[in-house]
Amino acid sequence: MSEHNAPGNAAAPAGGAATGRFRPTAVAAVRLDSIGESIGVPVPDPSAAVTVTGISLNSRSVEPGDLYVALPGALRHGADFVPQALAAGAAAILTDDAGARQLALSTEIAVPVLVVDAPRNVVGPLSAMIYRSQPSSGGSPQLFGVTGTNGKTTTTYFINALLRALGQKTGLVGTIEILAGGEPIPSLLTTPESTDLHGLLALMRERGLEAASMEVSSHAVSFQRVDGVVFDVAGFTNLTQDHLDLHGTMEEYFNTKSDLFTPRRARAAVVTVDDDWGRRLASTAEIPVTTLATTPAGQPADWTVTDTAARGLGTDFTLRGPGGNFLKVHTGLPGGFNVANAALAAVMVITGGAEVAAVQAALDRDDPFTVAVPGRMQLVSEEPAAVVDFAHNTDALARALEAVRRPDSQLIVVFGATGQRDQGKRPAMGAIAARLADTVIVTDDDPHDEDAAAIRADVLAGARAAKEKDSLDCAILEAFPRDAAIRQAVKLAGPADTILVAGRGHEVWQEVKGVNLALDDRVELRDALTAKGFTVLQDDRIES
Known part of the structure; x- marks a missing residue:
């Protein structure tokens, strides 16, 4: 800001x-x-x-x-x-x-x-x-920009991990942190202001970084934070309802995203064509496009995900491309959306010039798509399976719930909605939770300056309406503040159950009426699990 x-x-x-x-x-x-x-x-x-x-x-x-x-x-x-x-x-x-x-x-x-x-x-x-952040003569770092509603953060981490596995010195710019070949710099914006961003790119060049991956949000385009930056490869994940408080309509939201896929902002693109927005982008982009389909019902594409098979919490799959090329890929992160994120990362790196054989060797040797991404499907305990995720809109919440659902296991979800944001998604998020979880605990996210009880009421109304309409056998509860809701979820869980705490991910501050309150879902979940006698996983990125 x-x-x-x-x-x-x-x-x-x-x-x-x-x-x-x-x-x-x-x-x-x-x-x-x-x-x-x-x-x-x-x-x-x-x-x-x-x-x-x-x-x-x-x-x-x-x-x-x-x-x-x-x-x-x-x-x-x-x-x-x-x-x-x-x-x-x-x-x-x-x-x-x-x-x-x-x-x-x-x-x-x-x-x-x-x-x-x-x-x-x-x-x-x-x-x-x-x-002189991007001299006309070219040179490092090669830039990979990822946009879309969901999956940007994980895809950039996957790109970074794969490039490192290929032996490159890399950088990262995103929601969670900024890496310039050294100690992480905490990130307060998905994309820094353009003055800082160009300084950062010049710093990366000075430090000899060869490549960098970057999240590019619609806010970054709208607020001109990426002006003057030209990405070597731009990637598109998906487009679902979000940020309509800024853009007003999905059409305007799409138009903002599509501006990244023009010659003044990128040289080449990889577009996931699993949804109508992706297919439309692939057909209208003004730069060379490589298409990617990651779902069984996906459209014909240059690269296609096939032969998916569960392995532990993650997935093995084959990525088939032009000329008979294919990759055998594994991601240790749960959910079909992480298959899509991994596939996009691989195809973007190949589009950037990496040889398929070298990518396969790196995948086999280092398993780069099992890298832990803070607050993105982050596992805090295994019995019960307790997961923290950033899912904060309807589509992301549905995908997260489907990803963690296990047979013969009660699924408990804790979530809320952000204040002073798109109000239309609140009842829809409540309805999704009621349909996909056994126990729904509605709590506060970041109320900002809006009344927290009113936000919870909007979410609860959607959940209760879905329960009544579809005759659902789920429990719908309201609990606040958020740490109390997390403790209630743990109190209700047995060792074989699953807890998903959604919406805030890696965030460590909750904004209420202009005051930032210390709150880390991972810390609260770990403390509640420990207090009940459950064993938690150790992760040095979770503060004690």
Whole structure:
């Protein structure tokens, strides 16, 4: 989030851009007249000779020599924070007419000010220019971008694991963490702001990374966080109802996703054609497309999943491609959707230039698609089977419930719905839970500023309506706060049963009325299981 949308210019979160870890250690200076020329703004002498060595949207992350971009926001204008940016060493300011008028009232602006009508439109390209993040001559890192409603995180982890198994030094940018060949940087956005993203890509180049996988959300496209980035391979998982609070309609949601599959954003694509949206994208994309079908009733495709067979909680399958090529693949993560995620990861890496034989050798040797993904089908105990997953919309919840369902086992689900988001999916999520679980415990997710009881009521209404309409034999309960709901699920479970805690995954804070409360589903579930005498699995990514 850029500061002009944040109340009070609060302290920067730990691990964010203010630490400087989203930048290379050295950036060649760019003259201000070159910057002005690139955006159509003449820069007269003597300002033309001013040099810039970085760019930032946030005064808290400005470093000496930066171009500070003062954008208009919902709550504040970035021009409000120009004094802080100057104190940190900003060499120049870029803003709009409103920002320029505000700055004209000050007599303390001793650096050049560039004015454009829509500064947000030029931030990405300028960041790419300043950091030389993707030189026209090419070079590392090769970029794999994954979009879609569900599966983005797991697919990027799978891509990263497979590339590492192929011997490459890799990076990762996503919801859970950012990796640039070293210590993880906690991630607060699925995709960082474009200024940080280009700095990060330049840092990856500086550290000699050969490839990187990245989640690309619809928010990232809409809010121009990936402007100026060109992916070598873009991948599409699926499209189901979500984020309609932002996009309004599924048509607009699709149009936003499809913008990634254009020459200005990607060179090649792999599109999963299991749903109508995928088939439509494959037929309309403006770049070369490789298609993938992962379901038995799927459409003809370049690559197809066949011969699926359960192995433990995971699945063995064959991935058949053009020219008689095929791969024998295993994923240790449960559910058909993880078969789809693994297949997409494999085909994207092959589309990026990896040889099929080398991929097969890596799959056989390292089993990369069994990598644990924090908060994504993460197993906390085996007896009972207790799983934490990020499923937070109707389709993802249905897939998660189907994935963990076991014969002769009671299935207990704990979940809620997020406040100030698409309200239409709440009753649908309740109905899905009632149809697919034996015991439904409705609780709070992140209420934000909305009334938590009202959110629970929407979900419960859907669950109860489905139970009555379909004469379902499920128990529907309401429990809050969330840690109490998790304890109730464990209290109801026997060793042979299954507990799914859905909706928050890896998240460790719950936002209630503007206050962040410490809450990690994995910790709460592990503690409740331990208190009842069950044995839990150890995972160093779960905080004690």
